[in-house]
Amino acid sequence: MASQYKTKNRNLLFEYFEEKGYEHFTVSDVSAFFDQKGQHMGVTSIYRQLEKMVDEGIVNKYIIDGTSSACFEYVGNNIHHEHENCFHCKCEKCGKLIHIQCDDLNELKNHLLQHHDFVLNPLRTVFYGLCQECAKR
Amino acid sequence: MASQYKTKNRNLLFEYFEEKGYEHFTVSDVSAFFDQKGQHMGVTSIYRQLEKMVDEGIVNKYIIDGTSSACFEYVGNNIHHEHENCFHCKCEKCGKLIHIQCDDLNELKNHLLQHHDFVLNPLRTVFYGLCQECAKR
DNA sequence: TTGCGTGCAAAGGTTTTGCATGGCA
DNA sequence: TGCCATGCAAAACCTTTGCACGCAA
Numbered sequence: 001m002a003s004q005y006k007t008k009n010r011n012l013l014f015e016y017f018e019e020k021g022y023e024h025f026t027v028s029d030v031s032a033f034f035d036q037k038g039q040h041m042g043v044t045s046i047y048r049q050l051e052k053m054v055d056e057g058i059v060n061k062y063i064i065d066g067t068s069s070a071c072f073e074y075v076g077n078n079i080h081h082e083h084e085n086c087f088h089c090k091c092e093k094c095g096k097l098i099h100i101q102c103d104d105l106n107e108l109k110n111h112l113l114q115h116h117d118f119v120l121n122p123l124r125t126v127f128y129g130l131c132q133e134c135a136k137r
Numbered sequence: 138m139a140s141q142y143k144t145k146n147r148n149l150l151f152e153y154f155e156e157k158g159y160e161h162f163t164v165s166d167v168s169a170f171f172d173q174k175g176q177h178m179g180v181t182s183i184y185r186q187l188e189k190m191v192d193e194g195i196v197n198k199y200i201i202d203g204t205s206s207a208c209f210e211y212v213g214n215n216i217h218h219e220h221e222n223c224f225h226c227k228c229e230k231c232g233k234l235i236h237i238q239c240d241d242l243n244e245l246k247n248h249l250l251q252h253h254d255f256v257l258n259p260l261r262t263v264f265y266g267l268c269q270e271c272a273k274r
Numbered sequence: 275t276t277g278c279g280t281g282c283a284a285a286g287g288t289t290t291t292g293c294a295t296g297g298c299a
Numbered sequence: 300t301g302c303c304a305t306g307c308a309a310a311a312c313c314t315t316t317g318c319a320c321g322c323a324a
Contacts, residue, residue: 005298007304027288042306047289049304069288089255100253108245116237117269118226128261132254142323144279164313179281184314186279206313279322286315296305 002056009045013053017074024062024097026069060123064090064097071097087122091131098131140189146182150190154211161199161234163206197260201227201234208234224259228268235268 016030027046034041050072053059062071087105089098105122112118140147153167164183171178187209190196199208224242226235242259249255 005303007298009305040306043288044290044307045305089249089253092258092261098253098255100255102252104248104252108242111241112226112264112266115239115241116226116235117272118235118237118264119267119272120264121229121266124229124265125263127249127255127257129249129258130256135254135256140279142278144323146280177281180313181282181315182280276324277322278324280320282318282320284315284317286313288312290309290311292309293307294305295307296303298303299301 002052009041009049012039012041013046013049017076020074022074024071024073026071028069062088062124062126064088064126087125087127089127089129089131091134092128093130093134096131139193140186146178146186149176149178150183150186154213157211159211161208161210163208165206199225199261199263201225201263224262224264226264226266226268228271229265230267230271233268 012034013030016025016033027043027050030046031041031043050059050061053074054061054072058074058076060073060075062073064071086099086101089100090096091098109120109122112120149171150167153162153170164180164187167183168178168180187196187198191198191209195211195213197210197212199210201208224237224239226237227233228235246257246259249257
């Protein structure tokens with residue numbers, strides 16, 4: 001269910017997005033940020049507000065790792081521009097999260113659709129493996 | 138750290154694998170299975186035995202979804218045969234987990250390696266999206 | 275006997291839910 | 300006013316850890 005009211009928390013979150021840009025963040029990141037500024041926001045409200053924003057399509061939610069917390073990313077209305085061919089790689093060893101922007105991903109998307117009847121969601125999919133540094137060892 | 142002793146629990150787990158074949162299962166699946174047969178096995182022991190087996194390479198661990206429990210799969214010594222080109226797709230809508238076996242996905246692997254210096258781990262990676270039935274709606 | 279395996283209980287962490295209060299329109 | 304948003308507390312979950320006991324070699 002999308003948001004209906006423009007509340008204080010909702011506006012504060014947009015301020016957070018402006019300040020942090022297009023970085024990844026977790027619920028506890030947001031919580032700590034506002035605690036530090038003396039503007040406390042309950043984690044429950046953060047979860048619920050972000051959930052609404054995901055429904056609206058202005059925030060993406062990634063489940064990067066089962067053991068750690070979910071990762072969010074503000075994309076605003078740029079979903080179909082900057083983020084269309086954007087996907088994520090996570091190094092299993094050092095934990096680094098790598099942003100990759102590449103048109104060749106479309107081949108994978110088409111392949112899965114044509115040969116396996118599966119509509120890939122690149123925003124939700126994370127590739128696991130080893131980054132350059134860790135693979136050398 | 139791999140297993141050193143051949144204990145009762147370890148043998149029971151192998152019996153479970155034989156009975157269930159190459160299906161996916163969770164820790165609670167195993168727990169419920171043995172509870173039902175009157176052979177209780179503590180979840181702690183299941184976690185620890187499976188962890189050893191993952192280290193030995195005879196069991197794969199997938200983190201299918203951040204909110205639900207981890208998914209395991211017995212592969213025995215067939216890792217480098219049947220499971221080399223095996224990928225998983227998870228439908229975001231109905232939750233179905235689809236096994237895909239396809240050589241063309243090696244292209245993805247090679248692309249990530251050559252253009253992005255990333256060594257993909259297909260056993261750990263899950264594609265998210267919509268399955269055939271859910272995509273029709 | 276030595277050290278690993280076991281399993282209960284408890285703790286750890288993230289996310290969800292209940293419920294009364296407060297705020298938006 | 301009516302409904303949604305908030306936030307505290309508590310619950311629900313999955314997973315890990317501590318610790319004493321049991322078992323394999």
